[in-house]
Amino acid sequence: MQKMPQWADVVLIPLISLLLAAILSGLVILAIGEDPINALKIMVEGSMGSKYAWGYTLYYATNFIFTGLAVAVAFHARMFNIGGEGQATLGGLGVALCCLYLPWPHWSLALLGAIIASAAFGALWALIPAYLQAKRGSHIVITTIMFNFIAAALLNYMLVSVLKPAGSMEPATPKFPDTTHLPNFSEMLAPLGIEFSRGAPANVSFLVALVACVFVWALIWRTRLGYEIRAFGHSESAAKYAGISPTKIILVSMTISGALAGMMALNNVMGEAERLVLNATEGAGFIGIAVALMGRSHPFGILLAALLFGVLYQGGAILSQDTTIPVQLVLVIQALVILFTGALDNMVRVPLEKLFLAINKGRKTAPKAAE
Amino acid sequence: MDFLTLLQLLDATIRLATPLLLACLAGLFSERAGIFDIGLEGKMLAAAFTAAAVASLTGSVWVGFLAGIFASLLLSALHGLASITFRGNQLISGVAINFLASGLTVLIAQSLFAQGGRTPSLSGDARFNPIQWPGALARMREIMQAGPFQQFYSELISGHTIIVYLAVLTVPASWWLLYRTRFGLRLRAVGENPAAVDTAGISVVGLRFAAVGICGVLCGIAGAYLSTGLQAGFVKDMTAGRGYIALAALIFAKWRPWYALYACLLFGFLQAIALRGDVIESVLGFRIQVQLLDVLPYILTVIILAGFVGKAIPPRAGGEPYVKER
Amino acid sequence: MTAPAIELKGISKAFGAVQANKDISIRVMPGTIHGIIGENGAGKSTLMSILYGFYRADSGEIYISGQKTPIPDSQAAIAAGIGMVFQHFKLVENFSVLENIVLGAEDSALLRPSLARARKELKSLAEEYELNVDPDALIEDIGVGMQQRVEILKALYRKADILILDEPTGVLTPAEADQLFRILGRLKDEGKTIVLITHKLREIMEITDTVSVMRRGEMVGHVQTAETSPPELAELMVGRKVLLRVEKKPATPGAMVLDVRDLNVTDDKGVHRLKGVSFNVRAGEILGIAGVSGNGQSELLEVLGGYEKATGTIQLNGTEIDLSGRHSDGQSRRARGIAHVPEDRQREGLIMDFMAWENIAFGYHHEPQYQKSRLFMDLAAIKQDTVDKMSRFDVRPPDPRLTAKNFSGGNQQKIVLAREIERNPDLLLIGQPTRGVDIGAIEFIHQQIVALRDQGKAILLVSVELDEILSLSDRIAVMFDGKIMGERLPEQTNVKELGLLMAGVTGEAA
Amino acid sequence: EPALIFDLGGKFDKSFNESAFNGATRWAEETGGTFAETELQSDAQREQALRRFAEAGNNPIVMAGFSFATPLAEVAGDYPDTKFVIIDMVVDAPNVRSVVFNEHEGSYLVGMMAAMASETGTVSFVGGMDIPLIRRFACGYAQGVLAANPDANVVANMTGTTPAAWNDPVKGSELTLAQISQGSDVVFAAAGGTGVGVLQTAADEGILSIGVDANQNYLHPGQVLTSMMKRVDNAVYEAMSAGEMVETGFNVMGVANGGVGYAVDEFNADLITEEMQAAVDAAAADITAGTLAVHDYMSDETCPALTF
Ligand SMILES: Nc1ncnc2c1ncn2[C@@H]1O[C@H](COP(=O)(O)OP(=O)(O)OP(=O)(O)O)[C@@H](O)[C@H]1O
Ligand SMILES: Nc1ncnc2c1ncn2[C@@H]1O[C@H](COP(=O)(O)OP(=O)(O)OP(=O)(O)O)[C@@H](O)[C@H]1O
Ligand SMILES: [Mg+2]
Ligand SMILES: [Mg+2]
Secondary structure: OOOOOHHHHHHHHHHHHHHHHHHHHHHHHHHOOOOHHHHHHHHHHHHHOOHHHHHHHHHHHHHHHHHHHHHHHHHHOOOOOOOHHHHHHHHHHHHHHHHHHOOOOOHHHHHHHHHHHHHHHHHHHHHHHHHHHHHHOOOHHHHHHHHHHHHHHHHHHHHHHHHOOOOOOOOEOOOOOHHHOOOEHHHHHHHHOOOOOOOOOOEOHHHHHHHHHHHHHHHHHHEHHHHHHHHHHHOHHHHHHOOOOHHHHHHHHHHHHHHHHHHHHHHHHHHHHOOOEOOOOOOHHHHHHHHHHHOOOOHHHHHHHHHHHHHHHHHHHHHHHHOOOOOOHHHHHHHHHHHHHHHOHHHHHHHHHHHHHHHHHHHHHHHHHHO | OOHHHHHHHHHHHHHHHHHHHHHHHHHHHHHHOOOOOOOHHHHHHHHHHHHHHHHHHHOOHHHHHHHHHHHHHHHHHHHHHHHHHOOOOHHHHHHHHHHHHHHHHHHHHHHHHOOOOOOOOOOHHHOOOOEOOOOOOOOHHHHHHOOHHHHHHHHHHOOEOHHHHHHHHHHHHHHHHHHHEHHHHHHHHHHHOHHHHHHOOOOHHHHHHHHHHHHHHHHHHHHHHHHHHHOOOOOOOOOOOHHHHHHHHHHHOOOOHHHHHHHHHHHHHHHHHHHOHHHHHHHHOOOOOHHHHHHHHHHHHHHHHOOOOOOOOOOOOOOOOOOOOO | OOOOOEEEEEEEEEEOOEEEEEEEEEEEOOOOEEEEEEOOOOOHHHHHHHHOOOOOOOEEEEEEOOEEOOOOOHHHHHHOOEEEEOOOOOOOOOOEHHHHHHOOOOOOOEHHHHHHHHHHHHHHHHHHHOOOOOOOOEHHHOOHHHHHHHHHHHHHHOOOOEEEEEOOOOOOOHHHHHHHHHHHHHHHHOOOEEEEEEOOHHHHHHHOOEEEEEEOOEEEEEEEHHHOOHHHHHHHHHOOOOOOOOOOOOOOOOOEEEEEEEEEEEOOOOOEEEEEEEEEEEOOOEEEEEOOOOOOHHHHHHHHHOOOOOEEEEEEOOEEOOOOOOOOOHHHHHHOOEEEEOOOHHHHHOOOOOEHHHHHOOOOOOOHHHEOOOOEEOHHHHHHHHHHHHHHOOOOOOOOOOEHHHOOHHHHHHHHHHHHHOOOOOEEEEEOOOOOOOHHHHHHHHHHHHHHHHOOOEEEEEOOOHHHHHHHOOEEEEEEOOEEEEEEOHHHOOHHHHHHHHOOOOOOOO | OOEEEOOOOOOOOOOHHHHHHHHHHHHHHHHOOOOEEEOOOOHHHHHHHHHHHHHOOOOOEEEEOHHHHHHHHHHHOOOOOOOEEEEOOOOOOOOEEEEEEOHHHHHHHHHHHHHHHOOOOEEEEEEEEOOHHHHHHHHHHHHHHHHHOOOOEEEEEEEEOOHHHHHOHHHHHHHHHHHHHOOOOEEEEEOOOHHHHHHHHHHHHOOEEEEEEOOOHHHOOOOEEEEEEEOHHHHHHHHHHHHHHOOOEEEEEOOOOOOEEEOOOOOOHHHOOHHHHHHHHHHHHHHHHOOOOOOOHHHHOOOOOOOO
């Protein structure tokens, strides 16, 4: 007998967790002396109230789709990849090198090149911890955390000592050549006769993110490799019995995970900044954890969760501009979402399961009583 | 490098190793009891902020100190609730706590002081001031003139805040508690096999909460030291990854108190020398990228974890919530 | 009249939807050994865990020596003089024996005096009950028999008057079991009360004074051991007359299918698990491997199944199997015609969170009939295959979308069997085929195994149940300490002889 | 409504950003107007902040810090009707006003005072991020020191190579200690928030310090020799006062037009001798008159008085 219907697990629990996070966030806003309802209004308006707002919301969402998918793929193999931040950083490095040092005739080719470069760099950065986990048993959580710091230092070194143009004061690469400029929504939609805000950074990599969703869905639920990844994730001992090599699964799933995280750079580095700056990832690697948890590691769920976090980030930015609430409110909300959907999952789940058990019992005994 | 420069480096090492050591021992208690804690960073940060804020409001560093510990304990309780009571994922809980602290500190600081997420600068009794030992010289300009023993005494032994001395004492205290007392035996047991503790009639939940509580107190001290001892006030994200370095030191130390001291001194020394690029250059004759020095603790930890230099075996029940089984 | 040492009244306990104990009452008189028997999953462990405060009962009352004694936790049980040796020991592996014994029973906040006292106490207990152990040895360095002694000493150190042992002989050789029973006899003479959980009728008859029988969470009978017989107990246990022998024709062995020579396995810890094992299995015969669990049978199955490294040679149908190379894994063995029903279906044979159809493809997910293209699996084909297999093996409910954990034990086993047998293998490896499966399903499973043999397949059967070995096998090999102690024909041997072999005593010496 | 964007050091760095904030506040108090403002969390947010204000119709948009140059060059063209004011960097666009300061001149003046106040003959400099702009400070300072005392020794250190160097008081403090042990008894901090640690340590150790950008004399009364004032506040104030009509183009603020200078107030009056005052005033007059040219590091990336 099923403890709980599927829909409750997939929809009800995340919704309740989200509601709890929202209520607590409201209390936090209240506690610092602001009006939560008004704050909500500003956030909704600022993130969805105009094309410009949507342009930013979708831009953020694109980042989060990539990192969310990255965390999810690793989750399916029961690995907790906290290294999305570092992998995305390296992806940025890959994009920068690819755009700066290769002559691209057209943005479409540059995009293909950048996809390969970002994925390869991100994958490489995930592969080392994966190898150490598979072959030497080093805990992947700790090594990926360490690799985040190492990536930050590496980027720092590259920007300060290698990529910074002479005489420039900023630790940043020069601007990428115009031929690598990715069309943003306004440029993409103009041929269709649709007008979109020119300044908003959402760009063609959003479509790449959607393709990535489909790719991950097919990979996980339709291919042998995905089947093996899930089997390994549910039971390592059973996977061994079935002849699924743990080493292979750890390496492959982390490679895919790292590649996805790295591809985030298509959006923020190539699509938006068009140069590589310090801390370009802005914590998106970590938000991927929240997104994957909320989205139940399913690409469709991740898409929705990434949109939600896009709203949250853009709304939060506007909120901090329009009120005295600092943008760190977003961090708090993010923390609460991770807490409730991840760590305190049982707090919501157990009572709900009991409830469903009671309902089921009631249903079963009712006909008997009628007899 | 002359003697005084060496002393200065070691002096900075001690100052910088102190928060690492306290946080590392905090992690040690928690992980020895089977609760992984990557939320050390967040707890320190919360404590750093609360200590500075309360010290600034009351003018008393000790009131701030206690408040800082209290804040850290609150987050510990949250971690305990998630990972012990509700048997949630300890890593995820830790990640959430780090974000929570990073966000809330700035949020509250801004609403209290409106100074862009920092507290006002602390001075006088609102911060921990160096303790001068009898006969010790306080100022560098005087120390420079003194003989080598006096230099050693004044620079290295004397002139630290009380927390530094406290941190050094915590090492033998932790060792004694873990290996010489009933509580320590039980705590170590619950991290290895909670079922053994449970069937021996001891509460697993109680023990683990106690360990997480100790962790909270130590993290609280570490954080309070950052903002009221090492620096004079809170600035946002001022822990700057120290919680993770402490975690790295814990692995380096193979979850043992004395080794923790050595690991933290090593990592503190790396931080100290990273501040003094000039010294490295004069000693080695060439420049080492500061970025390399900054990440050396992390790289060393990865090497240790990979088992190339001795194997680090974590407590066996670590990271897993305790669920009764047949 | 003296009050009973233990009296349980109306104990009930449910785990989610599973009613593990239903309104159970029981009385045990002081100074007796009381047996509790029942099939796997009958609820024996649950009941005793409640008495020991490990689980809390949903309802019911506990009386100790006539006094109503609520036992909310193990602390209360220890205070009431109850000690328990669990089926899976509860010891801290990297602590010393002494530390394990003292844990939770320290005298003071400081450790030193407690350890000193325990050392003395241990000496006198050792003398009193023949329970010798080295107090400074680490648990991970001593054998299971020794570990069990530590568990018993733990209880005695806590001044237990009531000692519960949950299937204590499962991991012991018959000789070690005999020694355990001598110790239990001595404890009984001292006036202690002992509750012994087992499902081995032999042990019940040998040592207990009274017996309670459980079935499907309910108490179905209390009898004096002296006034009952094994068949009567067996009938009580399973609820109907038990068929002792499987109906089967004599075997007609054909060509050599599996030839194993000088197989050696050393595990990660450096322990020598298999020591020069050699045997063979022919087409159309069942070779049964008997032995106490933990003597190398699991490793043998893992090596043959392709997921444990070994040295030696294995020939299948006359060609050698690569044991060392990177191409030695479960996939390659399946490709060579070896099917494998693993000992632990929940940890190995099934992914408990996968649906039935996903489990039917498990291990065979590379097979061409399950592929739609080079990249994608053909889910519809797998589901159809699942429906077919479920109906042929009478899996209930026949729902391919149901998650494996939601099938009962017997039906889970049928899913594994359906998957492996229907593959039409040359060689079937099968471990503990009926563990935790009840009698109706056992008969079905046994018939399937015999039918496969009659089709001319080679079958290697590993079981700790001697009765099962005796009734199914055409030849029997006995394993002890990683070695094959000898081979016997079922019709020319008996339980006693096999038992001696299982204890490492070879025929000549016996 | 004008808008002001602070750099990563944050509004209350007691230095550069705070000076900008003070200018805006002065404008608001005097005119009763209001201004929008925002602090950044990371480099990646600069462009969004600019666009956000431009979209919201803020005009002019003032940004404090050279790091805005690249994003501004990107954004300015999209909002031709909006005026942008960038401080510390030059961006060539029709709707941008670029304000730069002759920091070397101000640094020269405080360098002279440092040399005259020093008893040991060794003075020092703690820079923030190692960039040409900060080297310009250091070079001007060293020239001033040597002008007042040709035998003096100047020790210079930079805090780091990334923006984090603007906000690392612990490192500032360690560097100061190291400089003291090399004999320094006057330290000039041109390091944003890091300077707080420098000034604190100098005060603790009983040596003199020199603040930067804003007037920092009040931080440790009697222990801060002076502050090298960089009137970012004036630049902001002027821009906001001019409003949408703000003049675009290139704007240099030096000693001559009061853009840089040194601070004397009740907190440091006792430290400054008449002789010092006279010498420095004379130098300032010479600079204004054009008879004294302080070498600008950024003109050729060399420094006659100091090697980096
Ligand atoms: N912790 C638990 N959670 C869920 N179900 C449980 C748990 N413990 C036992 N059960 C279920 O309760 C029932 C009785 O189990 P119990 O372990 O008491 O049986 P047993 O008689 O000791 O069997 P065995 O001979 O296999 O040890 C079984 O159906 C089992 O699946
Ligand atoms: N640990 C468990 N968790 C959840 N459900 C369980 C568990 N153990 C058993 N069940 C459920 O309880 C029901 C009864 O299980 P049990 O194994 O006792 O069946 P059974 O009557 O012995 O059947 P079979 O003869 O096939 O073994 C099954 O339908 C199963 O779904
Ligand atoms: Mg049992
Ligand atoms: Mg069953």
